[in-house]
Amino acid sequence: MKKNIIMIGVVILLVAILVSGTKFQSVDEYYLTHMEDIKEDSETVTISIRCDTVLDNWDKLDPQLRDEKYVPSDGVILPETTYVLRPGDTAFDILNRVCRYNKIHMEYQGIENNAYGSAYIKGINYLYEFSCGKLSGWMFTVNGKYPGKGCSTYEMKNHDKIEWIYTCDLGRDVGNEYNGADMQKEKDKS
Amino acid sequence: MNGFESFHPAVLFIYYILVVCFSMVSRHPVVILASLAGGFLFFGALNGLRKTLKELLFSFCLFVPMAVTNPIFVHNGETILFFMNDNPVTLEAMIYGGAASLMIVCVLLWCRCYSAILTTDKFLYLFGKVIPKLGLILSMAFRFIPLFKHQIRKINQSQKTMGLYATDSVPDRIRGGIRVFDSLVSWSMENSIDTADAMKARGYGLHGRTNFSLFRFKRRDGILLGIMGGFTVLILSCFAVGGFDFFYYPYVAQLQLNPEDIARYLIIFVFYLIPGIIEARGKLTGKYLRSKI
Numbered sequence: 179m180k181k182n183i184i185m186i187g188v189v190i191l192l193v194a195i196l197v198s199g200t201k202f203q204s205v206d207e208y209y210l211t212h213m214e215d216i217k218e219d220s221e222t223v224t225i226s227i228r229c230d231t232v233l234d235n236w237d238k239l240d241p242q243l244r245d246e247k248y249v250p251s252d253g254v255i256l257p258e259t260t261y262v263l264r265p266g267d268t269a270f271d272i273l274n275r276v277c278r279y280n281k282i283h284m285e286y287q288g289i290e291n292n293a294y295g296s297a298y299i300k301g302i303n304y305l306y307e308f309s310c311g312k313l314s315g316w317m318f319t320v321n322g323k324y325p326g327k328g329c330s331t332y333e334m335k336n337h338d339k340i341e342w343i344y345t346c347d348l349g350r351d352v353g354n355e356y357n358g359a360d361m362q363k364e365k366d367k368s
Numbered sequence: 369m370n371g372f373e374s375f376h377p378a379v380l381f382i383y384y385i386l387v388v389c390f391s392m393v394s395r396h397p398v399v400i401l402a403s404l405a406g407g408f409l410f411f412g413a414l415n416g417l418r419k420t421l422k423e424l425l426f427s428f429c430l431f432v433p434m435a436v437t438n439p440i441f442v443h444n445g446e447t448i449l450f451f452m453n454d455n456p457v458t459l460e461a462m463i464y465g466g467a468a469s470l471m472i473v474c475v476l477l478w479c480r481c482y483s484a485i486l487t488t489d490k491f492l493y494l495f496g497k498v499i500p501k502l503g504l505i506l507s508m509a510f511r512f513i514p515l516f517k518h519q520i521r522k523i524n525q526s527q528k529t530m531g532l533y534a535t536d537s538v539p540d541r542i543r544g545g546i547r548v549f550d551s552l553v554s555w556s557m558e559n560s561i562d563t564a565d566a567m568k569a570r571g572y573g574l575h576g577r578t579n580f581s582l583f584r585f586k587r588r589d590g591i592l593l594g595i596m597g598g599f600t601v602l603i604l605s606c607f608a609v610g611g612f613d614f615f616y617y618p619y620v621a622q623l624q625l626n627p628e629d630i631a632r633y634l635i636i637f638v639f640y641l642i643p644g645i646i647e648a649r650g651k652l653t654g655k656y657l658r659s660k661i
Contacts, residue, residue: 200452201452202451203452203454204450205448242615242621285443285455301444304617306444
């Protein structure tokens with residue numbers, strides 16, 4: 179009897195620790211994010227989210243995603259918008275904040291689960307990696323260049339222009355030569 | 369005995385392979401439900417109501433944690449219920465988790481029925497000629513856990529009569545448990561070598577050696593095989609046409625209820641219910657005939 183009471187106590191304690199370690203929020207609470215107004219002296223970045231490559235690979239796209247809701251006909255999920263840059267913000271922080279502010283769905287793999295020590299964007303607006311063929315996924319450019327770094331390790335500077343682009347071909351269709359050249363080398367070797 | 373087990377082993381084996389494959393391949397809720405219904409009907413006809421209820425409870429205990437795990441790790445889906453650690457917990461992920469874990473429960477259930485019906489001797493009969501070594505090893509592996517359990521009980525009892533477990537102290541019990549486990553492991557090794565040697569001594573797997581077996585391919589086996597073949601063709605064509613396609617993300621697909629879809633659902637239901645119906649019929653006629661004596 180005494181043992182049972184101790185066991186129940188231990189279980190309750192474990193559950194309490196688990197629950198206290200998790201943060202529960204309602205939907206409204208989560209999307210209630212604060213965005214600073216742009217003042218004259220504030221640092222800013224420009225961000226846009228686009229998926230026009232999907233429009234060229236419509237037949238590869240998962241059938242349930244073939245809808246204006248998920249892939250807009252112009253391929254623009256978020257038009258170019260300017261937001262305030264907080265000190266120390268990474269590309270990931272900005273995307274996360276903007277998605278929350280605009281109520282755009284976004285799923286990522288946290289740093290703790292990632293082998294490369296950076297957050298990884300799995301899907302934006304229900305458009306996931308592999309949703310449009312085996313080589314599809316989200317990539318980002320800063321000022322038109324691919325940084326070749328994880329998005330949560332890349333710190334943003336004032337007036338940076340960040341673009342999140344959906345690729346259907348490992349980046350080759352959106353002008354990322356790095357991956358393409360790499361693949362070519364592998365091919366030459368074998 | 370006129371139950372499902374009285375059919376030819378090859379027929380039984382093919383049926384199980386088909387059932388498990390169909391259950392695992394499809395995520396369509398109707399297929400999963402059909403598999404569940406068929407599995408429980410068969411299990412119930414085999415083992416009676418009480419054991420089935422026990423199995424139902426066990427399945428439920430297995431089902432809940434697996435179903436809950438999915439929404440913790442998958443955040444896809446349109447209907448957000450709440451946010452946990454800044455990640456959405458969605459209705460779609462929950463439904464998918466439920467469906468997937470139900471599928472696993474079904475496959476486990478069918479495997480349990482399988483081990484009750486397709487006993488080791490039938491398995492050896494099927495594969496003893498074609499792949500003697502692998503067949504023997506597989507049949508021994510299937511038998512391993514029940515045999516282990518049985519032997520543990522035996523060792524435990526004999527140790528008890530020798531005065532083990534007399535005290536309540538923890539180190540004593542641990543020591544006793546280790547002793548039982550120790551003898552169990554050495555026994556199981558010896559036993560497997562014994563079995564292999566005994567089979568060898570009887571010339572198992574030698575070329576040109578014939579075996580006696582009780583199994584003969586009768587007309588009813590042929591009929592059942594024909595029915596199964598017909599159903600398999602129908603179901604495969606349904607799969608090919610995409611009748612059993614279903615998606616859960618980003619929103620759960622609408623269940624199609626056109627006449628042709630309902631026909632498909634009926635086909636898969638009937639296919640899964642075959643063994644349960646045969647077994648139940650066998651049991652009922654047996655009871656009826658006995659009541660007349």
